Amino acid sequence: MKTRHWFLLLLLASVRLSSAQGFGNPLTQDQVDCEERQMMRLLHRAVVNSDGSTLFLWRSAPGGDVYRGLSVGSEIDGDPYDSSTWYRKESQMPFDLILRESEDFPNPKRPRLPQATLVRRDAATNLGVLVSGGGALDAQLDLAPQSPNPTEPQGPLRITNQRSPGAGQADRGARSLSMDNLLGACHAEVSEFDLKVYSILARTMRPSFCLFQGRAGCLGPRLRYKIVLFRGTEPLTYRMNILNYANNCIDNDPCFYGEGRIALLFRLQVDGQGNLTGGDVQAYPWCLDDPSQLACNDLEIVDLALFVMPPMLPGGPQQGPEEFKRAAILNIAWPGSDLNVLHANINWIDLLKDTSWNGGLQPPKHKH
Numbered sequence: 001m002k003t004r005h006w007f008l009l010l011l012l013a014s015v016r017l018s019s020a021q022g023f024g025n026p027l028t029q030d031q032v033d034c035e036e037r038q039m040m041r042l043l044h045r046a047v048v049n050s051d052g053s054t055l056f057l058w059r060s061a062p063g064g065d066v067y068r069g070l071s072v073g074s075e076i077d078g079d080p081y082d083s084s085t086w087y088r089k090e091s092q093m094p095f096d097l098i099l100r101e102s103e104d105f106p107n108p109k110r111p112r113l114p115q116a117t118l119v120r121r122d123a124a125t126n127l128g129v130l131v132s133g134g135g136a137l138d139a140q141l142d143l144a145p146q147s148p149n150p151t152e153p154q155g156p157l158r159i160t161n162q163r164s165p166g167a168g169q170a171d172r173g174a175r176s177l178s179m180d181n182l183l184g185a186c187h188a189e190v191s192e193f194d195l196k197v198y199s200i201l202a203r204t205m206r207p208s209f210c211l212f213q214g215r216a217g218c219l220g221p222r223l224r225y226k227i228v229l230f231r232g233t234e235p236l237t238y239r240m241n242i243l244n245y246a247n248n249c250i251d252n253d254p255c256f257y258g259e260g261r262i263a264l265l266f267r268l269q270v271d272g273q274g275n276l277t278g279g280d281v282q283a284y285p286w287c288l289d290d291p292s293q294l295a296c297n298d299l300e301i302v303d304l305a306l307f308v309m310p311p312m313l314p315g316g317p318q319q320g321p322e323e324f325k326r327a328a329i330l331n332i333a334w335p336g337s338d339l340n341v342l343h344a345n346i347n348w349i350d351l352l353k354d355t356s357w358n359g360g361l362q363p364p365k366h367k368h
Contacts, residue, residue: 023193023270024235032233034186035059036241036294039228041180042067043243044259045142047150052132052222055139056202057097058229060195064185067097068198071139071161072314073131076208076307080217083325088206088309089318091126093137093161095119101183105173113173114183116143118159120168126315128163132222136160136167143174149257151247189231193274197238198229200276200357201266203311207242211305213331214339232265236279240264242306244299260299262332264306268348275358276348281308281328283342286335297332306330308344310351326350 039057046069048055053073060068074090096119103115118139131137138160142153155174160167177183207225210218226243245259263284269277287296308328312319328344352358 023274024191024231025189026235027187027189027231027233029233031187031189032231032239033294035230036239038064038182038186039230040241040261042182043226043228043241045147045150045176046226047140047142047153047245048073048224048226049138049140049151050131050133050135051224053137053224054207055226056198056229057227058195058198058202059185059190060096060198062185062188062190065099065101065183067099068094068195069097069139070094070202071137072206073129073137074206075132075222076206077210077218080211080213080215080305084321086211086324087318087320088307088312088323090312090314091129091131091137091161092203092314093125093139093159094121095139095159096121097141099177099183101178103173113175114177115171115173116141116157116177117171118157118169120159120161122168125161125168127161129161129315136162143172143176145176145179147176149247151245151257194231194238196274196357197268197276200311200352201229201238201240202227204308204351205240206307206309208305208307209303211307212303212333213305213341214333214337215303236268236270238266238268239295240266244302244304260297260302262297262299262302262304263295264330265295266346273359276352278346278348280343280345281306281330282344283330283332288335301334302332303334304332306332308346308351311355311357 046055048071050073056070058068060066071093072090076088078085098117100115102112138158140158142150142155143157144154157170157172159170209223223244228241230239232239242262243259247255248258249255264281266281268279271277284296287293287298288300291298310323328346330344331339331341333339
């Protein structure tokens with residue numbers, strides 16, 4: 001009987017291990033740190049021009065030469081102390097970023113250079129829509145050797161959601177890709193499940209300066225954010241770094257570019273079919289004494305609400321109080337603040353119900 005008992009335990013352990021392997025392999029802390037630094041170098045060069053925008057970026061190939069992204073022009077507003085007034089509406093532009101180590105150019109005397117190509121994915125883009133301030137929704141990358149201020153790029157690569165010729169594709173040769181060590185990968189762990197998770201997080205996680213619990217709503221223009229997504233050390237764990245960025249102009253002094261980081265950890269629970277069921281999100285601690293530290297917040301005063309919400313049809317009907325009631329919510333103020341909510345549970349079954357991401361859609365029945 002003892003032999004049979006141990007056999008059953010080993011069999012169950014094998015089943016659990018096999019199930020876990022379907023959702024990725026463990027990474028070392030060095031691999032995660034390497035990817036965080038690399039992704040942050042790339043993210044620093046990226047911007048969106050419109051106020052209230054959010055830019056998401058994640059690696060989509062094991063070799064480190066293909067990325068996917070989502071540019072979002074969103075409006076999340078209302079009275080921060082009256083949830084019955086909260087609303088969300090937005091437009092989206094997904095894109096691919098392709099990096100090549102060397103590429104031919106028309107001039108045969110010109111040396112082969114690394115090249116970056118931005119390509120809009122039209123089938124999922126709100127084409128021709130203008131966003132905050134009446135401008136186009138865009139995605140922009142500064143490929144100059146040095147990029148102290150990516151909002152004023154010296155080597156711009158830009159696409160927009162407008163219908164004008166050439167607006168949806170751009171490419172440029174750039175030595176900066178090799179100088180910043182952006183052409184290789186820190187590890188090859190990019191699974192189909194990872195790509196599914198990145199797509200879900202990019203369409204459900206939204207920052208809002210206006211709904212931060214601790215202020216009287218929006219003051220001045222809406223802030224801009226850019227975000228990278230990457231794997232954590234364990235399967236079913238994912239990292240998210242959010243940069244708040246802006247040109248800061250004080251009195252008559254010259255304006256300067258600045259950005260501050262908020263770091264999050266997502267832990268997921270899944271069923272045997274790979275559907276997301278539950279999990280949580282937490283904010284990492286502050287590291288104001290050592291901003292070079294990884295996995296931490298280096299922005300002293302954050303004043304930001306973060307919502308993990310049901311995905312919505314971009315350009316369609318706006319979401320309202322009912323969707324916000326289902327959201328997981330963080331409220332990040334400053335170190336030690338009583339306003340801080342730095343951890344929240346996420347009910348993915350509820351957030352993703354009736355979506356194709358979680359098996360909620362049934363194929364139509366054919367009439368005979």
